[in-house]
Amino acid sequence: MPSRIARRPGPALLLPFLAALLSIAFALPARAWVEVHIAGDDVRLSIDRAGAATVEHKVTLKISGGPLRGLDIQGVDPDAQLDPGSYAVPFKAAEAGSLASATPVAIELLPPDTRPREDGTRRPAAMRARFDGKGLSRGVFVLFFRYRTDLMKRGLIRQDGPSSRVSWSGPIWDDGYDSARLTVALPAAPDEPRVDEPRAGEAASPDALPAPTTLSTLRRALDKDELELLRPYAPKSEPIRWAIRADARAFQPEPAAAKPGADALGRISDAAAGSPDRSRTLYVAAGVVLFALYSALVALKAREHERLARAAGALPRPLVPIPLAPRAALAGLALVAGVALELLLRDGTPGAALVAAATALAAHRTPRPERAAATLRRPGKWLPIAEAEAFREPPRARGVYLDVSTRAGKALLVALLAGLGAGVHAVAAASPYHAHLLALDATALLAIFCTGRLAELPADPAARPVAFLRDVARRVRRLRKAPAGAPAAAQELRVVGRLRIPDGSPDADELRLGLSPRVALPGFVGIEVGVVYAPGAGGAIGLPEVLLRVAPGSPCERAVEGLAKSGRSSRGRRPGERVLAFAPRLPTARMTAAIAAALVRAVSTPPAGATPTKPAGAGATRAPRPRKKAVSAAA
DSSP, rough: OOOOOOOSSSSHHHHHHHHHHHHTTTTTOOOOEEEEEEEEEEEEEEOOOOOOEEEEEEEEEEESSSSEEEEEEEEEEEOOOOOOOOEEEEEEHHTTOOTTTTTEEEEEOOOOSSSTTTOOHHHHHOEEEOTTTTOEEEEEEEEEEEEETTTTTTOOEEEEEEEEEEEEEEOOSSSSSEEEEEEEEEEOOSOEEEEOOTTSSOOOOSSSSSOOOOOEEEEEOEEEEEEEEEEEEOOTOOEEEEEEEEEGGSSOOOOOOOOOOOOOOHHHHHHHHOOOOOOOOOOHHHHHHHHHHHHHHHHHHHHHHHHHHTTTTEEEESSSSHHHHHHHHHHHHHHHHHHHHHSSSSSSSSHHHHHHHHHHHEEEEEEEEEETTTTTOEEEEEEEHHHHHHOOOOOOOOOOOTTTTTTHHHHHHHHHHHHHHHHHHHHTTOHHHHHHHHHTHHHHHHHHSEEEEEEEEOTTTTTHHHHHHHHHHHHHHOOOOTTOOOOOGOOOEEEEEEEETTTOOOOOEEEEEEEEEEEESEEEEEEEEEEEEEEEEEEEEEEEEEEEEEETTTHHHHHHHHHTSEEEOOOEESSSSSEEOOSOOOOOOOHHHHHHHHHHHHHHHTTOOOOOBTOOOOOOOOOOOOOOOOOOOOO
């Protein structure tokens, strides 16, 4: 018999190996998973004298995976009337009492399920909590929700002689947890409430709890009694049944109070009594006040801006170019409707759109000058003025109360924002989400106070550059240093203001800063610092410029030839005068003063063998000229 040939194991294992590779290659990606465990449910049951109760739950959730977008709660009261303002907050934030990171929660009752359970009993009522946004991520959260139920109508409050038995069952949780807690708040009564459990040696009633497993703590006050019940654990998939005994007089209606008489205190207490009709009246009154206030602010701002723009020779331009009366009314209506929709609807987009419309109706664009920018100005004369008089602070604008750049405008804006902050604080106690929406409505106020400002009006070249030129003069004095070996007179610097008065007009149309050393090179005429204003999106933009006036072919011109390469050359006001214009890289007082100080040093250093002369226009003798000869415009 031939010997048996041993087979290799390789070919036999090849087929299972290929099958494993195919299963790995074509495996579907794992879907996101989420696990929720109930770690606790702290319940507060507040019962009034009519037997109606408010149930507040604080459920501690431990979430693995995520995000969690919804949670079904079984075993709630079938007649539950949900209250708005439910939210979920991280556990650490809940311990600190902060709602800054709260997530709004939408609670809804699910339709009753008519299918019986396996034991034939009816399925309990259920509600669903939906977490807005991205849901709840992994971690520990506290879910807060509240609803109302009527224990008296449901037969859960039954009178038994001088006492009443109150029973209530909590939700059904799939997980058991330790330390189940229920706080029952009852109206004050002579006899104190207690747990309905048989004491040691007593026979248990048919509907009493089977064993004394509940710890209780009683807190009594003038108007209510609070009984805190504590169980060592909560069973899995079973409702927690609570029962207490309370004085039957706690659920008897109070005797009708005597009608208030003619005394003032009675009338005040009667007016302060709350009712649905009175609350509705207060809401309508608040809407009317908000409409009147905002419409008045829009109208006053338009009038104020138009007055200032006309005085500055400009045309006011509202963002929405419609007549003032309908524009102010529409702005007030849009704001009131937007705030109402933000507070009433679950989605804040429609309300925010209306608030944005009110903001647009209240805003203003940069005014447009009535005179074209390319219009040539009339001839005029330049007059020297003392520094203290030329660069003193111009008078503040009066009657400007809706501009954030004025003191009155700042004070009024802060007061209005404080009122808005009080409203946000009041709403935050019920719904942090709606409080954030209300805080963003401050843009409607910013449109009034931060548009149509004084800085957006056409600049007055005789008044606007005062502060800038004063700062330049201060910096030039600081940078001014005489060269080594120069006489003491070379260290002195003369600073004057130069005003241009157009022919036939009593008002100046431009202000410049004049600089000149006491001892200058021959051919030096003067140094001037001026500001040219260009139109911009948020108002006029000041562009400073330094002008050096010299006589052509003079020693002063030869001394500044190295600096002339960085400037722009042009003709001067008078025949035989050359002007070198220098512009800083950035329109700041520091860079402008650095250029002016460099020019002062360049023209105040006399060459060897030259006799220093006084600059023209600083007391030097001038040739007589005919009086009727016209003076040309400045370069």
